[in-house]
Amino acid sequence: MTTVLPVATAAGVRRAAWREIYSDRWLFSGAMVVNMLAAGAGLLMPLLLGRIVDAVTDTPEHAALATVDRLALAILVVTVAHIVLLRYAQLLCYRFGERAAARIRERFLDRTLALPGSMVEHATTGDLITRGTADVNAVVLMLRSMAPQLFLAAVQLLFLMVAVLLLDPMLGGSGLATLTVAVFALRSYLRRAEAAYLWQAMSAGQVNEAVITTVQGARTVEALGMDRSRIRLADSTIAASRQARLSTLRLRTRLFPVVEIACALPVVGVLVLGGWLHRNDMIALGTVVAAALYLQRLIDPLNLFMMWLDQIQSATAAFARIEGVALARSPGADPVSSAATEPADARIVCADVHFAYGSGREVLKGIDLDIRPGERIAIVGPSGAGKSTLGRLLAGLDAPGRGSITVGGVPIAELAPDRLRRQVILVTQEHHIFRDTLRENLRLAAPAATDAELTAALSAVGASWATELPDYPDTLLDGRHQLDDARAQQLSLARVLLADPHTLILDEATAMLDPTTARDTERGLAAILSGRTVIAVAHRLQTAHDADRIAVMEDGRIVELGTHTELLARRGSYASLWRAWHG
Template identity: 50%
Template structure:
């Protein structure tokens, strides 16, 4: 199942009305232009009916010429009005799509890290590309067509009623079957297209993870397993698309068969009325022409309805991203009311009490952690691989919430802090980093948009980013694909420079210098320690030199803190840390 929710119908309806309300003046202009174009189009059948009656009455050529000239003028007016109406409609659609894309990007960037990890790259990639594109085409192309077609149909059937009420009633003979099959289709279309979107996301996820782990797949000879996995996902996509195709294979044939009924009925009943002198030949011809003219907008309306269902399903998936709550707030403390007092700006006291944590439905990774980190303290957390060090770092940063227990900052649960405030006060830097396409200045400005060039250069110097001196364009150097590529070590120093600029109260470094060589890492750690003096620093240490320089060291083994004290105290104790230290120094 998807890790991200899907918006329900009321939310989609409110969002759609919101897109219209923001640009209501343009919507009014579009509707007026389309209405005027539709009225101009109505004149032609009525004028042709007048010509038929005039010929039957023996009118002269002068009268016929005037009617023919009026038809030409109406056709020209209809063409011009339609052209400007479509132009205005497309401009409105492009503005609406731009706002939709900007809103989606903003909601996606606000997602907690744990939500992104759980959702998977395939789900987010599908929503940000396929679904947003589908909604864009719906707003830009489908909605204007449906508005135009609905307006034309209303005016055309109204014209038949005004022409002759009895013929107007007969013209409705095809509607019952169309309404019935449309209701049948709409009840089934939304869940079917949502299922198709979810299946497509699963396929994207499968292909993406296989491509990203190609070396692992090859090394462990997992090719057959991944192929089978991919075929299974392809099978789900195929089944979901067959389901939507089955709906269309019923919907469109019934609709197409219903088009001829009203025209045939009007001609038959019109003959009866004509025989009884209750209608003129011109009225019957005009009514038949109106109904013939109604086929084209009705056909467009019903054909685009299928695309509209795709668009609404995609719109629900796009809006669902904004409905995702931070799973960290679902901890046992999340039900408590959130304090409204301002958060102090000083470095706070970070306390863990009885914290237990497990991933999904798996076994506990952390078992009753108790830890108090003093304000301004440098704490190193060491232990063997798989001991739970990175998991504890995520809990301290508020990315995940403990299954039991609490992680609090100055007495407030970390997960109760506003996400923006939490990110400002606590920063987690891991081995994973990203260099964005753009200038070096752009990459640094993500951490501090108002930072000056001098501050950015100072941040690079603080983390010993010596490679900056070799850049001919300095902060204006383009980074990323097709430009200057940063190696893993340089990119990690860039991430640390961002940290210096962000200047959070509490720094959690999860092996943040792992990509650097020992000498550079040591120099970087010392420079960084000087810059963040007075801040609380929690370092997940893979090099014990980091632990040696810390105020205290916590030893984590099998999800439990087994030792806690200063470097000298733990070495004298002769326990697990002492063994690690002696092994580190040979």
């Protein structure tokens, strides 16, 4: 059962963009002012050149030379000012882009870490990875490289259009009118582009998902002879991605020729109309030259927009996917109750719990279980009985299909992610060690923990080897000090102790440890977590022996419940498991 992460609407993307501008409004305002000054300086050059043409054609030779010299010096000064202002405007825009990119990266990471556990579990790996890598990089590229250039081009384009209209309304208006062809072509493109580029981004995520899951399960694929089916899946996702890219390519190939022709028409039109007006003494030649130069300079910003158009659409679609992470919620969660309701205590009650993955058969069938605060309970049973599934539901990673699982009267799956982590933590044999110091790896669970608290947590899980590492606790866990699975699992358990949850669920949490170390670690955990609720999905029955109560599961149901002594006396399923465990 997978969940597709949401995508923000166009309005949501606009709000997010405005939020970035407002966050750094003074720098953005400064960049806008300098851009306008640079564009204004650029407008003077064609105007001065037109004055030179008028001076040469309408002024006596001896006076024309002096006028041309003055105008040429003015052009030189304006050119230097234009270059300086342009470079400074680019600097301010790049600075704004880098700051905004940093904020977006940090916000995406914060939102991803704040996602409900069930959402992370059911979201496809490829989609989440693509949003955090390719999509973030596309937005960063837009802010860092495209946005400064496009902002400058937009200001220049606006100023040039205003200037040509002020120079001569009839001449300028006739030239700009021919640009309507490009406007209509662009509108037609934009109507189709958003969906096409979202499809392209989603198909890239599907390719990543197919490749990543195949690589991660390579041994299983080889053992079960699934290589051909996985190759067919990869081929189909690549083919879909190719079709998505071809669809955006077709949109661009229809648009670009039309815009290129439309950009050349204004200059041609102004020269033809301006030549006729000048011949009939209705306009000065310098005005025609200046108008033609203004319209000629429109081509540069328009070409820049066309050059970046593909990346703009890709970045917009990527931004929508990044912002969509903030809209993700647990399936079936009630955002009002989860945010406002606080559990009355740590008592966990399962009432007639049914659960199935997707549309498949039920894995849990009417589970009733009352777990008292501070109780140590073990869940045992044969493989496929539903033990791990029940552990996931007790941890709030999934919500029951029918029935309820509550803690202190509140549905566990509806607790806000940060509140849920303080209430209950699920520890499995899966773990991750970051390439950072031992101290920072442990402080993920408790940022304010002291070195003494770190040492105590490591000692409690039998990880005394950690204190012998060089530069402890600032040892860098990289290639030189890479931890094996057993030590990494101990480090994960130490994190749990530092997090200090009300309820701890252990599902094969000591599977990587040898039996003696595992038993010592479990006893150490029990001593440290005295007074806390501990639920152990027990694959080693010795763990069940030490529990206050044992729940025996078969075929998705709890068939026995009691202490070790009571269940042995009943001579039922648990007694059979115990005899098999001891040979």
